[in-house]
Amino acid sequence: MNSAETLLNLDRCARLGFWGQSWEAPAIHPNEVLRRAVDAGLLTEESDPGQLAGDTVMTLASERTLDVEGSQYQCALHHAALADIIVTALRGNGERWARPTDLVTKGLTWVSSAFLAPSGVRLRRVLLADRWSNERFQSEVHSWKGLGEVAAYGMPLTMTVVLIGQRRDGRHHTPFSKGWAHPRSRTLRIRKRAGEFKENWHEVWRETSDFNRDHWLDQMRQDYVLNDVLFEKEISVPDQAVLSKVAHLAEKKLRALQQTQETPDPNPSVCFWPVPCQFRKCCWEFTVPSERAGFIPINGLVLQPAQHRT
Numbered sequence: 001m002n003s004a005e006t007l008l009n010l011d012r013c014a015r016l017g018f019w020g021q022s023w024e025a026p027a028i029h030p031n032e033v034l035r036r037a038v039d040a041g042l043l044t045e046e047s048d049p050g051q052l053a054g055d056t057v058m059t060l061a062s063e064r065t066l067d068v069e070g071s072q073y074q075c076a077l078h079h080a081a082l083a084d085i086i087v088t089a090l091r092g093n094g095e096r097w098a099r100p101t102d103l104v105t106k107g108l109t110w111v112s113s114a115f116l117a118p119s120g121v122r123l124r125r126v127l128l129a130d131r132w133s134n135e136r137f138q139s140e141v142h143s144w145k146g147l148g149e150v151a152a153y154g155m156p157l158t159m160t161v162v163l164i165g166q167r168r169d170g171r172h173h174t175p176f177s178k179g180w181a182h183p184r185s186r187t188l189r190i191r192k193r194a195g196e197f198k199e200n201w202h203e204v205w206r207e208t209s210d211f212n213r214d215h216w217l218d219q220m221r222q223d224y225v226l227n228d229v230l231f232e233k234e235i236s237v238p239d240q241a242v243l244s245k246v247a248h249l250a251e252k253k254l255r256a257l258q259q260t261q262e263t264p265d266p267n268p269s270v271c272f273w274p275v276p277c278q279f280r281k282c283c284w285e286f287t288v289p290s291e292r293a294g295f296i297p298i299n300g301l302v303l304q305p306a307q308h309r310t
């Protein structure tokens, strides 16, 4: 787990931050699967990074349980197609993305969740969001994955926002996934054009349609949809006083977590929103995570002393 993720968990619930250092629940939320798959696709050297991202979803779905109601297979298939097209839209035929190097300060290691732009003087991040607003932008700017990363590296950050729409019945309602096909000509549309759709165009989902990924992306461009659901936002470097306050706060919180021995109290009001917490079963059945209960021990903790890291 990276450092910003640990701090985000701590902000949500001290117990989540504490347990999240050492355990992962057997069931994994589809949004987390999608995030990991997109990261894998951006970092891979494979010739088809989109395919690799889709395969990553299927692998995670087969090795773990997806934390959803309804069909596991359909959910996996949908997210695999989504990961594939998102990575293809982000990377095209470009070089693999890279992470900045870990930072070591006074025995704490900052493991970045961001990517390093090819220039080497700017960070970048991919944000998968259901919808966009100014409030969401402010939230992301002030998040540990925004200002936290900027403060750690002293670099501005370009955030690429990918709108994946609301998830209903295991599927994201987004132009990356959903379109319309003409009943006779089999023409694909992602957005209605004036005078069209008088006939009985029917809804199509990419993972179950005959339209291939590149055609779908082309159609998103032709229908002027792509720029609505994939765009960039900049986070600049604040003045030195803000930078050092944020960096100091991050260090203080991580060090306090490092020294925590007892399981912190629960925060019941945040167990199920904005996404269900992975430890909700433990907390509401008054148990603790363990291998016996199916939890997966994780290592590579951000709080390991620097000399233990390679």
Ligand code: SF4
Residues within 6 Å of the ligand: 012, 013, 014, 015, 016, 265, 266, 267, 268, 270, 271, 272, 277, 278, 279, 280, 281, 283
């Ligand atoms: S289930 Fe609730 S109390 Fe338990 S770790 Fe998660 S957020 Fe905290």
